[in-house]
Amino acid sequence: MIHVFINIAAIFFLVTGLVFFLGGAVGIIRMPDFYSRMHPAGKLDTLGIFAMVTGLVIYNLHHFSLETLLLSIKMSLIVFFVFLASPTATHSIVDAGMRAGLRPWTKKKKKE
Amino acid sequence: MKFIGFVIVCLTGGLLLYGTVDLPDWGDPASPASTHLSDYYIEHIVEQTQVPNLVTAVLADYRGYDTMFETAVVFCAGLACFLLLRDFRPKKDRYFRHVPTGVMLHFKNPDTRLVAGNEFEHMDKDWVPSDMIIKTVCRILIPFIQIYALYVVAHGDFSPGGGFQGGVIFGSSLILMAISYNLKTLVKRVTEKFLSIFAALGVLIYVGLGFLAMIMGGHFLDYGMLAPLLPSDPGHIRALGMLGVEIGVGIAVMAVMVIIYMNIVSEGRHDEGL
Incomplete structure (x- = not known):
């Protein structure tokens, strides 16, 4: 019985992660300029990785033992470091864009 | 001078291409790799070296000479970068x-x-004013990256990893420090002298282990002869010898990575840059 619940939880998290990744991929293609593209690339990828790895951690605990628990903790560490590194990288890229003088996109088109 | 360099490069490239004529074709069923060599490694590595990771055993033991000169090539790359780019003139x-x-x-x-x-x-x-978010996060991350690099070096003979990979990870953690603060912060902590000594020390550890085996009465890089020096299971000595060699490779690669980065990013002046 417990295995069914573990499977349901793992599938739920994996599908959630896939939805976030899909949104991120569509956003990177569809968004109009550099800054708004960084938005899906930074946020949705981070949350997608969180959901995916959480699903894998839960799935990995099927046969509960010290070994699988250790592996699951290592996998959660990946999430921890991605949560630290990915937003910082996005921040620094956007910062570099601002310093280089790239203007944010606006809806009004300038007459040329 | 440029013309002479061009001629030398062309000659070396031509010689290398000429050398490839003798190599067997891609997927040649009659080549040694497909007939008996791979089978020999797969069947005998564990009983001969007691190293579970076959890649490391081939790399650091069966092909020890190759890896040794690979490390020397890495060292030469750092040396060439230093000699070509380093500029000691004071800035105006x-x-x-x-x-x-x-x-x-x-x-x-x-x-x-x-x-x-x-x-x-x-x-x-x-x-540019250094950003507080980037500085803080990099300060938190750098120690973990360095511990992970040591883990990769130490686990080279059990799981994927080894000296080259671990050295690159360790070097990139130092480069991350130069990117997030500035180059001067890195040079203050890790001086050029320190890096040069460590780049040479890494190669010296590798070659020294080879010569130590010769002194103990074996062939060059024959780790099995080091058994009397270490109070452990004599069958496991080859794995320990490989670990020593991997540590040497890791040190050399780490130092050379940082030397190349420092020289390229500051045009050899080591005072400004990213």
Whole structure:
């Protein structure tokens, strides 16, 4: 019985992660300029990785033992470091864009 | 001078291409790799070396000479970068910033000295204020990256990893420090002298282990002869020898990575840059 619940939880998290990744991929293609593209690339990828790895951690605990628990903790560490590194990288890229003088996109088109 | 360099490069490339004529074709069923060599490794590695990771056993034991000269090539790359790019001439224009007020001073005469306390800091022409978010996160991350690099080096003979990979990870953690703060912060902590000594030390550890095996009465790089020096299971000595060699490779690669980065990013001056 417990295995069914573990499977349901793992599938739920994996599908959630896939939805976030899909949104991120569509956003990177569809968004109009550099800054708004960084938005899906930074946020949705981070949350997608969180959901995916959480699903894998839960799935990995099927046969509960010290070994699988250790592996699951290592996998959660990946999430921890991605949560630290990915937003910082996005921040620094956007910062570099601002310093280089790239203007944010606006809806009004300038007459040329 | 450029023409001579071009001729030398063409000659070396031609020789290398000429050498490939003798190599067996891709997927040639009659080549040694497909007939008996792979089978020999797969069947005998564990009983001969007691190393579970076959890749490391082939790399550091069966092909020990190859890896040794690979390390020497890495060292030569760092040395060439140093010799070509390093520039010891003092810079003409210098800039100082008064920290409390933000006023900048521009010195055009190289002999002028600024007689003042700590409130002035030397800075680059294209100075950008370092970002607090990036600095803080990198300060948190760098120790973990370095521990992970040591883990990769130490686990080279059990799981994927080894000296080259671990050295690159360790070197990139130092480069991350130079990117997130500035190059001067890195040079203050990890001096050029330290890096040069470590680049040579890494190669020396590798070659020294080889010679130590010769002194103990075996062939060059025959780790099995080191058994009397270490109080452990004599069957496991080859794995320990490989670990020693991997540590040497890791040190050399780490130092050379940072030397190349420092020289390229600051055009050999080591005072400004990212």
